[in-house]
Amino acid sequence: ANAQPLAHSPAPQDRAAEAPRMAAPAPAPLAGGSHTALRQKAIDAAKAANxxxxxxxxxxxxDGLDVKRTATNLVFADGNPKARVMVIGEAPGADEDRQGLPFVGVSGQLLDKMFECIGLSRKAEEPAKAIYISNILNWRPPGNRTPTEAEIALALPFIERHIALIKPDYIVPMGAVxxxxxxxxxxxxxxxxGKFYTYTPVNAGIGDGLESLANTKMIPTxxxxxxxxxxxQKKKAWQDLLMLQAELGK
Known part of the structure; x- marks a missing residue:
């Protein structure tokens, strides 16, 4: 089912009409087999990780993602795994690929400043003041291009299992991807x-064997x-962070 904006979310004038469920990417020949087979392999591999x-x-x-072959380093995560807030970006860039950590370039510096303004930091030891950071795709796409729909579909089981292992109260997806x-x-x-959504994994059962995430909310910015x-647009992003701060204070 689609994630739905929560009933109490503010700014109804900004609320978009409910969108249809995103169509699954068309099968495409990728490394190691058909898209359907590679996606199932990703789901199985992700679910086996505890x-x-x-x-x-x-x-x-x-081995289902070709971007693995052109990237220098796997970029997994940074921050406090016990954090209440999990921040998820698109994919690593050149700086991240070199260092093997997410959001370490100029955009990462801005990310740190944004969250520090609401009292949160990737360096904080206290879960209530910490963030944990990852990306949809763990490998840098060549030339920093946008990940394809097929790549996103193959990476999604891994980030959804990642979310299930972290068990955040709030997820902040950063950017359209x-x-x-x-x-x-x-x-x-x-x-x-500008609104909160309930978190529902696209891949049903991806959290098998782990705690339910029925109460996890998302606020994209x-x-x-x-x-x-x-x-x-920084003013609107600041509004989103203030909404998150208010929720964290409840």
Whole structure:
């Protein structure tokens, strides 16, 4: 089922009409077999991981994504795994690929400043003040291109298992790729932002054997790299973070 905006979410004037469920990407010949077979292989590998270390190795071992061959490093995560807030971006860039950590370039510096303004940090030891950061795709696409729908579909079981292992209270998808994938609505980030959604994995059963995430909420906002190019939208991103801060304080 589609993620639905929660009934208490504010700013009804910004609320977009409910979007149809995103169509599954058309099967495409990729490395190692058909898209359908590769997706099932990703689901099986993700579900078999019961710790973060096991998940990291499952992602490293999975050969269905061609971007793995051109990337330098696997970019898994950063921050406090016990954090109440999990931030999910699109894919690593050049700086992230070199260092093997998410959001370490200029956009990462802005991300840190944004969350520090509401009292949260990837370096915080206290879960209530911490964030944990990952991406939809763990490998840098060549030339920083946008991940394809087929790549997103193959990466999604791994990030959904990642979410299930972290058990965050709140997820902040940053940018259109992460928001569309996790909310499962084909709308622009400007329409998706500004409201809370219930989190429902696209891959049913991906959290098998782990605690339910029935109470996890998502609030998407603009990606820091977009805000660097379009600073006039920083005010709206700030509004999203203030909504998150208010929820965390309840």
């Amino acid at each position: 710790t973060l270390d096991e998940l990291r190795e499952a992602i490293r071992a999975y 992460a928001a569309k994938a996790l909310i499962n609505m084909d709308q622009s980030i400007s329409r998706l932002r 603009y990606h820091p790299s977009f805000l660097l190019r379009t600073p006039l």
